[in-house]
Amino acid sequence: MYYEVGVAVGAGLPVMILAETTAEIPFDISQLPVGRISLNEPTTIDLAVRAMLQRLKPAISKSTVAHDSPIGSGAPERRAPSVSRSKERVQVFDLTQATQRLNAIRTHGSSGSEFEQFMASLFAEAGFLVSAESTKDDRGVDLTLWLDEIAPVFKNPVLVELKTDLSRHGIWSHAADQLRRYLHTAGATCGVLVSLNQLPQDIPTYTPSLPMIVTFSAAEIVRLIATRDLGRELIRLHNAAVHGVS
DSSP states (O other): OEEEEEOOBTTBOOEEEEEOTTOOOOGGGTTSOEEEOOTTOHHHHHHHHHHHHHHHHHHHHHHHHHHHSOTTOOOOOOOOOOOOOOSSOOOSSOHHHHHHHHHHHHHTTOOHHHHHHHHHHHHHHTTOEEEOOOOTTTTTOSEEEEOGGGTTTSOSOEEEEEESOOOSHHHHHHHHHHHHHHHHHHTOSEEEEEESSOOOTTSOSBOSSSSEEEEEEHHHHHHHHHTTOHHHHHHHHHHHHHTSOO
């Protein structure tokens, strides 16, 4: 079962598909963004729709401006330049500036809420479908994230837990156990722990079984968000855990 969710903007219609985690998506709509969630929970659907609307705000604004332009004005249509594929990843925001903001949060000993707001803003700026709102479905997890590209491997959403310090294995183990309980409750299969500070060598990058928990330093995940490589990295780590393939 799946629902089509869209927002009418002039002649355009930004669309997202909300589907059960086990639903097969018809080929003719398989290229649309897909959020795999439980459609039996109204609060989960509401959360996904509101997060989608937040994501679509830039597209809605641009579409509104385009349709408000006078017809036959003689001005050529301005198109975004195409980006050729290369080994160098295109950054969707200024990584240097984001790193400076991260360092400022770390240096000034800012609150966990500021760290959460910073990370949520980066996901949103990069165009990810993310919600920072706590609901009974996530049981207090910091961020809820939908990644289209991981659907063949993991169930959406991905639950993200932010910690200011995971410098000792015991602290990490406690945080991982807590996140694992959240994942079981939500029926999710992938969780991400993010440490504001650097991680020591004895902290596992990932757990070897599902639900899988991946641990990044904030600096690492900011780079992955900037290049939109987070989903690809999660799949790579899954393959490393299951098949021994990096």
